[in-house]
Amino acid sequence: MDLREGTNDIESMEGLGMDVERNGSGFEDEKEAGMRQPLLLRKRTMNTTSQIAIVGANVCPIESLDYEIVENDLFKQDWRSRKKVQIFQYIVLKWTLALLIGLATGLVGFFNNLAVENIAGFKLLLTSDLMLKDRFFAAFLAYSGCNLVLAAAAAAICAYIAPAAAGSGIPEVKAYLNGIDAHSILAPSTLFVKIFGSVLGVSAGFVLGKEGPMVHTGACIANLLGQGGSRKYHLTWTWLRYFKNDRDRRDLITCGAAAGVAAAFRAPVGGVLFALEEAASWWRSALLWRTFFTTAVVAVVLRAFIEYCRSGKCGLFGEGGLIMFDLSSTITAYSTPDLVVILVLGVIGGVFGGLYNYLLDRILRTYSIINEKGAPFKILLTITISLLTSCCSYGLPWLARCTPCPADLQDQCPTIGRSGNFKNFQCPPGHYNDLASLFLNTNDDAIRNLFSGNTDNEFHMSTLFIFFTAIYFLGLVTYGVAVPSGLFIPVILAGASYGRIIGTLLGPISDLDTGLFALLGAASFLGGTMRMTVSVCVILLELTNDLLMLPLVMLVLLISKTVADSFNLGVYDQIVKMKGLPYMEAHAEPYMRHLVAGDVVSGPLITFAGVEKVGNIVHALRLTGHNGFPVIDEPPFSDAPELCGLVLRSHLLVLLKGKRFTKERVRTGVGELLQRFGAFDFAKPGSGKGMKFEDLDIQEEEMDMYLDLHPITNTSPYTVVETMSLAKAAVLFRQLGLRHLCVVPKTPGRPPIVGILTRHDFVPEHILGLFPHFNPHK
């Protein structure tokens, strides 16, 4: 353990059983330290990033997911006996789950909006009532006090119940769909905190959105439904066993993420495209259809609730509840000068977007130092930001001039009630404060105000400038606090005000409406930070319900994405990287072409014989955290040592628990095994619910008995020859969604397996640690 002294927190987690996934790495002796830190021994560099991740400012172990089709004798046997009724059950259940995910996510999405509108609405009404009575300081106290209490509550549940619920959640969902299971990221407690923390956080007036958290919420709901009730009700147990594998779970969670976007933006097509473009790493046509069904259900549910609320039964929940901005009144014919203006808008938007990502990364790294100190510090940070936000929201409008109400106006001016374009604030009757209309509103209403058409002179240049600066920086400092917080809304807000600024400045050149400029500005910022194109475009279209401006939005997005891509990564990719999640890109890195599979793998590794002594298995399971062990058939079971296949840790645990040991070294076969087990006993349980090594209770005398591993050995593992280019091995590994890739020797006469490649062996940090002379930027 000497080597580990003086290392930081993250590295010192290493010794505590954090290396969930490694095999094929050198462990020269049987000492624990040596086995767990092979890279340390070899090159004195540690591959820490690949085994633990920062989730909600805490480090937690990472497990790889396994999308490979297991083909062992047991499952083949089971497949033969599978009846049509089972396949029918599977299909019915698949669609039922999609339906349930849609219903639940729609419900949660509506509840979220309803709660936010009522809580924030009450707060704003209280403030404006006090303002009307000229009790300005009391109004500030009420406003900031409400914000503070809500913020503290959000931070408290987040810090104490589920730290993983902090932040957007989109990076984690994206990583999960790439095959990285960071602990508790989809746990029920996370779901609970995500829902209520998001409501509290948004109501607290933070510059953050509920859209990112909705995506995470949808994914959590999908995960919960996919494994839900499996212990309690026999019915669900019987049926849901089909979904006890990572492949089906991945599909469900993809549906959930899409449903989340659909619920957040009321954009069913946008939800599907978001899941496709940003979230999912693997995709197939059948999934497109199922995802689409789920988002359609969400749309119907939301619509039904909104119809219900239209009669005023939902308190302060008005039409503003689910954001839907109407731009249809504006003209959308455009000419060449307009295109030039849009070009400028896109380029600057891209620069601002790239800068946003850069600053966010800096701030998140600073915050993580504070957040790591513990829950009280998290709450303190949140309170500080809340106070800052309150001061800005309430203080800055005092800088704005009072504007007389426009003469020919259908709306009320100044606005009575909570939302609306014309907040009275400190102004005399018949006047409005345009900055207060933006600050002292919910974020959704502020966006609606900025997007509204035919309002070219409604907002002053100075107002827009103050608002833009404030929102840009408040959005940055808010994201890292311990509250579920989405990035969409801050970026749209900043972008919309930026767009209006450009629209006002370049108004003489262009004929376009400034409301449209706000939309285009929002698009440019979204393109610059999130680097999504099609999905953002469709989401914006579904929000504004006007398809005619599609080409303009497309152009802006493409320009700003291109500009920002030359600076840095997209914000979600950046967060994935910062959190240390070993995300695998679809393409291999160029330097991998100069390496072969044998270069990054190192032997000897732990292998089992086809019929192995129980003691050896128990010993290997205890000493290592490896999740896959090669099984090698040796004489008398074969003529020469040959690779029989790969056996999974989880399957070994189930088999050991069953205790069908034999005294002699004989093959028992599948038939014997099936008397004790069904194939679904080996199905993979949900994360955290699997059998642990500690659950085993093997007697001393059983240690010398034998266990036939053949029935549970996956006899068709994917293999590569050791001289296979690492780039091509990486493509194979990634495309097929593997967890283990066996490396076999090229020349005969050696042991039949050289090592196992896992996700961690493809992580750039690991490879560049082994071969420091490869410069990834060359």
Place this chain on the structure above:
Amino acid sequence: MDLREGTNDIESMEGLGMDVERNGSGFEDEKEAGMRQPLLLRKRTMNTTSQIAIVGANVCPIESLDYEIVENDLFKQDWRSRKKVQIFQYIVLKWTLALLIGLATGLVGFFNNLAVENIAGFKLLLTSDLMLKDRFFAAFLAYSGCNLVLAAAAAAICAYIAPAAAGSGIPEVKAYLNGIDAHSILAPSTLFVKIFGSVLGVSAGFVLGKEGPMVHTGACIANLLGQGGSRKYHLTWTWLRYFKNDRDRRDLITCGAAAGVAAAFRAPVGGVLFALEEAASWWRSALLWRTFFTTAVVAVVLRAFIEYCRSGKCGLFGEGGLIMFDLSSTITAYSTPDLVVILVLGVIGGVFGGLYNYLLDRILRTYSIINEKGAPFKILLTITISLLTSCCSYGLPWLARCTPCPADLQDQCPTIGRSGNFKNFQCPPGHYNDLASLFLNTNDDAIRNLFSGNTDNEFHMSTLFIFFTAIYFLGLVTYGVAVPSGLFIPVILAGASYGRIIGTLLGPISDLDTGLFALLGAASFLGGTMRMTVSVCVILLELTNDLLMLPLVMLVLLISKTVADSFNLGVYDQIVKMKGLPYMEAHAEPYMRHLVAGDVVSGPLITFAGVEKVGNIVHALRLTGHNGFPVIDEPPFSDAPELCGLVLRSHLLVLLKGKRFTKERVRTGVGELLQRFGAFDFAKPGSGKGMKFEDLDIQEEEMDMYLDLHPITNTSPYTVVETMSLAKAAVLFRQLGLRHLCVVPKTPGRPPIVGILTRHDFVPEHILGLFPHFNPHK
């Protein structure tokens, strides 16, 4: 050759060098027949479908595309020397090509519409002028005469210049993107015929669309631009060499297909989704972005042209040119009874859609017998269908009653000119013939009439019923004729009239507008035949410019697709199958789980030594059509025989042409080779442009010299062990887009390669021919 007697046309093509892609199949002796028909010798069943396809009623050879990264010494050397400027060139060119594809497709799409509107408009004006003068028979003669001439011209260019241009082209593009290159499917002649044949065909009043052909046109344009001018201009040659591989070509053609949809429907997002859902087999995020850019360019180009034409400079091209149906006037609030009605609509639509596919398959099989007889028969068939269509279009409106014009109407009634809802036909002034409004219009205008809102009583029930029946069957009999013909428009037309029928019948239950019912009916038919969901949904939304009815359209699509899926395949999949294109599904068939890779492969196969005698190579190339040969290193170059890699036929031909032979059996290395060749000399040329065996000119004395194959051997071919489950091998093959998959022995002491799996070894017909006891439907 005895076995081949008495076989039908398709099979007898087999002997004429049609087996483009086979290796790893038994050829026990050197006789040609034995080598080309291994399956025949083995089981007396032939895998004909996998090697030739019916393209435009002719059989043609199929070649597999190869998406594998070639990693031989030559390319590695080249990669090392590649400079940043080259990578920059590649990126610039990639985007330039995307831009050019967008521009060209937009231009062609506009030209297509312009030509159709003018030709068909002239025809319709002529007819209605004669009608107004009560010269009914002359009107019929003029109408059917115009149709006949246009149809005959379309059929003639199609039959004589490019038979591959017949039909929709979407199945062929889909197959190409799956890795199947049927000869001349993307050739310039096909492009030419596709554009002009489509214009003529649509103008001829056939019940067919220009949408499918536009997709094919887009793909052809992309293919042409990707390899264009490479011989003539030095500049293009230098730059376009980067695109001389199947992977980049595939990306370009995906962009092209998306651009085609975007141009046909003016639906940029729909185009991207279509390419994603229906056309492409492989997809990655970067491609999504590029495709989106291309469709955005198309949208901008189209918009610019339409703006230009708005001032009336484009002849008869009015607003109707590019279909865009405005439904925004209708109300879209819906209640539970509406949902019930929609359920019924969806179910019946699904049944009709499934029936459509079934009947289409029958009719296409019948037509292919006629079409195979030769070009004159193709033209004759087209003329017959044209006459039938003319008779229906002109004759059936006589059955309809004359309706008095509605009193409170903004439009003119009866319509003056060409389009419009109220055709006078034989009616007295002040009356209109509703059936003529549908039949004697372009298909686009007929759809617009059916979709138009607030016209509940405009069309009689009997009218709709006659129109629906006629269109349903005319659409079926038209598709197979030798004219570029899309399926979207006939299906939308039939669906829209069906929807109006249901809307009128169930009007008392539902409050929805019948125009909306027409849209939903069209959606249900599209879902029932094409089985696309998200893309059809988005295309319909972009056509109608109303997002509020999204959930309804989604629901209808999902219901009709589900219903129709229980009957048969989607129409494009069905045509792919009928044409004999060996399409690989993303998932493996269940029976493949019971087989291993070694079961479908059979040895011995032709292998080369690392340094091989020229005579042996020439002999192997002449005798076989194999495209990949394993290279085996033997002593003295290695200790024991070991698999060095795989060498491609095309690379061998280039190497032989270079004639750098040695007298002795020595390794020459890469350096020597690079003096003669650049890496791009080995790049894959466009289809049909590659070097042929006949181009070689090897002297007798050179036959005994040696050639070092190491520099061009792909040293990292993907391999599977012979005991690997066939299902998993198929997944590997499909996911990585391979052309050859090496099967290696499990036990040592045998030759280092057992055989090669190609696309054809995974074709169900082949496997079920070898193992007839597997029932694919079990």
